[in-house]
Amino acid sequence: MDKLSINEIPIRTANNFGINSIEIENINIPENFGYFSNIDINIESIKDKVNFSNQNYRKLTYGLGEVLETQNKEKCNCPLKVDVSSILNKEIKIDFLFNQSNRNLAENIEIIANEKTKSTIVLTYQSDDEINYYHNGVIRVLAKEKTEVNVIILNFMGSRANNFLSIENELQDNSKVTYTIIDFGGKVSCTNFFSNVLGEESITEINTIYLGKDKKLFDLNYIAELSGKKSASKMEVQGALMDSSVKHFKGTINFKKGCKKAFGTENESCMLLSEKAKSISLPILLCSEEEVEGNHSTSSGKVGDKELFYIRSRGFDLMEAKKLLVRAKFNSIIENIKNDVLKEMIENEINKTFAIN
Amino acid sequence: MKKTNVEEINRNIYDIKNIDDYDYKIQKGLTKEIVEEMSNQKKDPDWMREIRLKALEIYNQLELPTWGPNLSELNMNEIATYVRPKGKMVSSWDDVPEDIKNTFDKLGIPEAEKTSLAGVGAQYDSEVVYHSIKEDLIKQGVIYTDMETAVKEYPEIVKEHFMKCVPISDHKFVALHAAVWSGGSFVYVPKGVKLDIPLQSYFRLNSPESGQFEHTLIIVDEGASLHFIEGCSAPKYNKVNLHAGCVELYVKDNSYLRYSTIENWSKNMLNLNTKKAIVGKNAEIDWVSGSFGSKISMLYPMSILNGENAKTEFTGISFAGNGQNLDNGFKVIHNAPNTSSVVNSKSISKNGGKCTFRSLVRVNENAKKSKCSISCESLMLDDISVSDTIPVNDVRTDEVEFSHEAKIGKxxxxxxxxxxxxxxxxxxxxxxxxxxxxxxxxxxxxxxxxxxxxxxxxxxxxxxxx
Known part of the structure; x- marks a missing residue:
């Protein structure tokens, strides 16, 4: 495909600002998917390939756009349903490993958290080699009353992969849905995240770290619509860009009529590790309700010279010093992950990224 | 429980209507013939007529914005683009026609001129009816006149700068402006001249179903300094009026310009104004903007920081009441090293009004060691109003200090x-x-x-x- 225009923001701004949607040029959109078999799921019972049907397909409210949504609907090669009916002490872990036989993935994951349940679902996307793998996934979460859902997504795909992900959450009363996204892989990584916070005192939270190198492009479009009274949305995005990598962060918190005493905050910070890196951010606040509190902050800049000098005076080389500062910046999000194995995986990926440079 | 009531702006003074009495009013609509007729009426030189006709072509090619407030109620076939008031431009208020003078009296312009201004321009509908400047400024070489006079008396300066800071193809309403512009002010402050007290232009639109398209061109030469104040108002009519002015500011090396605006258009006005400044080395432009009137406003002053160490500050407030949709903001391009921008925007929404803060900050690759700080705060005074914040921050280099924060609340x-x-x-x-x-x-x-x-x-x- 010559040009793919995706990930439109919920409210448009001037066309010449260049951020209403993203246009990706010369992208290879595969036609044939086949069955994606290289999945490792630690709880066998959650596999449910029978229930998925095009006829039951519910259109995404936002999503990445018509082309990718249609592809996921029609070519889905990995439907999964996670039905949580009790408090789970163990994480549900689903690993997707791309290889020569499993090059294209269009998974459709539905997570239903029934009343008064707690669950953590870990999704990892990895490839060991540098092939132009393709991922176009959809994740939906329904958080019923008094539930707590944690979703951790690790994108460690190779540097030639294309990664597209649409997420849609519905939150009922007193529910909490927290996402932690570690977005390191692929040459293009686009995420559309939407939380429909309908319930009273329900909370949607997304914490993301991204790390760009070479000519990597990130396009992150996060949307939270708050309708429930005393509901809340928190977006925390921390990233670092090396080489000629580019990041677009578009975060929207929409205080809809009726969400009295709602609270929303988005904080985005980008460390620029190269003079050619580009950071574009669009933190949107939309407000149709009086009794709310909303705020956002964004910042961009290079690594502080003083901090670098201090670390180097302790015997570290420049790249190692930069890595330490980036790692420190990411720390607050990484520390939310309780699983030490996952933390180690993240640590290794950071080391790998800085080692190559 | 009763709600606190915050009363809307008292518009008594601004809503005073004079009889729609004029010397000439062009037929409604926007065609090549109308633009040519307007050019004839204004006795344009050939080069200006060509600009108008070229702009009309571009206007017809461009689409309405696909973002922002809905402009579908604007019908150019219902707008008269040129209304020449009675009388000619004079430099004594006594020579201004009585009803027009009374209007400006009530707006306090002659009084302000006596006490705190170095020069005044007053436009009524499509033409400037009064212009004056203090003698000592003339002696220092300061030029402050209406645009028509500038086109005739300083054609080379105008040709060099007119629609160059704001290109005709920038957007549809800039093209419209260039096709039918009339009135406005021309200011030239020579090298090293610093004006201690401000110049002020006041724009009053009285005629119903008409448009005002004044052009303001200010050149502050090297090392000079100026404070320019712009005020605007109109009485309310039932049908739509249109304001599509254009402000082009050239702030040369080491100079300073403060551009203050209080817009208080009536609530049937579509205010689609364009303002842009090109700022040179070590120069600074400060924008101060109060936006109260208009049914719809789309106004985003822009600073292009082309010179090293150039600075800009934007300080603005919008107050949207019932039936108002004020989509305002600011744009800045950092295009040289060590440039800096500070944006401080506030908005108040009440009684069903909608305020949107929309901005663009772009720090280009060559703008090393630049600094940018943006702060916007929105106050919601009831639960039927709307307040949106849509800021784009585009940073294209690493050696930059950039921060942005926004708050919405009651x-x-x-x-x-x-x-x-x-x-x-x-x-x-x-x-x-x-x-x-x-x-x-x-x-x-x-x-x-x-x-x-x-x-x-x-x-x-x-x-x-x-």
């Missing part, structure tokens, strides 16, 4: 409680908080405008906390 109950515990009534407490909210902007205005702004935000409070 008046804090804690703050009211605190003030009431100090003996203030609830009404006074709320009034104080809203005035305090607006204070960072009002303190940047000349004193008489700050007083006007406080009057505009006339708080009348009753009842208990909403």
């Amino acid at each position: 008046i804090s109950d804690k703050a009211i409680f605190y003030l009431m515990s100090r003996g203030l009534s609830e009404e006074d407490a709320k009034a104080m908080i809203v005035r305090g909210f607006a204070y960072p902007i009002s303190k940047e205005l000349p004193v008489e405008y700050a007083v006007e702004m406080n009057n505009l935000i006339n708080l009348e409070l009753e009842g208990a906390i909403g």
Whole structure:
């Protein structure tokens, strides 16, 4: 495909600002998917390939756009349903490993958290080699009353992969849905995240770290619509860009009529590790309700010279010093992950990224 | 529980209508023939006529914006683009036609001229009816005149700068402006000349179903300094009026320009104005903007920081009441090393009004060691209003300090409680908080405008906390 225009923001701004949607040029959109078999799921019972049907397909409210949504609907090669009916002490872990036989993935994951349940679902996307793998996934979460859902997504795909992900959450009363996204892989990584916070005192939270190198492009479009009274949305995005990598962060918190005493905050910070890196951010606040509190902050800049000098005076080389500062910046999000194995995986990926440079 | 009521702007003075009496009014619509006729009426030189016709072609090619407020009610076939008032431009208020003079008297322009201005221009509908400048400024080489005179008397300067800072193809309403512009001010401040007191142009649109398309061109030469004030108002009619002015500012090396605006158009006005400044080395432009009127406003002043160490500050407030959709903001391009920008925007939405803050900050690859700080705050005074913040921050280099923060909220109950515990009534407490909210902007205005702004935000409070 010559040009793919995706990930439109919920409210448009001037066309010449260049951020209403993203246009990706010369992208290879595969036609044939086949069955994606290289999945490792630690709880066998959650596999449910029978229930998925095009006829039951519910259109995404936002999503990445018509082309990718249609592809996921029609070519889905990995439907999964996670039905949580009790408090789970163990994480549900689903690993997707791309290889020569499993090059294209269009998974459709539905997570239903029934009343008064707690669950953590870990999704990892990895490839060991540098092939132009393709991922176009959809994740939906329904958080019923008094539930707590944690979703951790690790994108460690190779540097030639294309990664597209649409997420849609519905939150009922007193529910909490927290996402932690570690977005390191692929040459293009686009995420559309939407939380429909309908319930009273329900909370949607997304914490993301991204790390760009070479000519990597990130396009992150996060949307939270708050309708429930005393509901809340928190977006925390921390990233670092090396080489000629580019990041677009578009975060929207929409205080809809009726969400009295709602609270929303988005904080985005980008460390620029190269003079050619580009950071574009669009933190949107939309407000149709009086009794709310909303705020956002964004910042961009290079690594502080003083901090670098201090670390180097302790015997570290420049790249190692930069890595330490980036790692420190990411720390607050990484520390939310309780699983030490996952933390180690993240640590290794950071080391790998800085080692190559 | 009763709601606190914050009264909308008292528009008595601004809504005074004169009879729609004019010397010439062009037929409604926008065709090549109408533009040619307008050019004939204005006795344009050939080069200006060509610009108008070229602009009309571009206007017809461009689409309406696909973003922002809905402009579908604008029908150019219902707008007269040129209304020449009675009388010619004079430099004595006594020679201005009586009804027009009375209007400006009530707006306080002649009085302000006596006390605190170095020069005044007053436009009524499509033409400037009064222009004056203090003698000592003329002696220093300062030029302050209407645009028509500038086109005829300083054609080379105008040709070099007209529609160059704001290209005709920038957007549809710039093209419209270039096709039918009329009136406005031309200012040239020579090298090293610093004006201690401001110049002011006031734009008044009286004629119903018409448009005002004034062009303001200001050149502040190297090492010079100027404060320019622009005021606008119109009485309310039932049908749509259109304002599509254009402001082009050239702030040369080591110079300073402060551009202050109080817009108080009537609530049938579509205010689709364009303002842009090109800022040279070590130069600075400060924008101070109060936006109160208009049915729809789309206004995003822009600073292009082309010179090393160039600076810009934007301080703005919008107040949207019933039926108003004020989509305002700011744009800045950092295009040289060590440039800096500071943006401080506030908005108040009330009684179903909608305020949107829309901005663009772009730090280009060559703008090393630049700094940018943006702050916007929105106050919601009831639950039927809307307040949106849509800021784009585009950073293309690493050696930059960039920060942006925004807040939306209601008046804090804690703050009211605190003030009431100090003996203030609830009404006074709320009034104080809203005035305090607006204070960072009002303190940047000349004193008489700050007083006007406080009057505009006339708080009348009753009842208990909403």
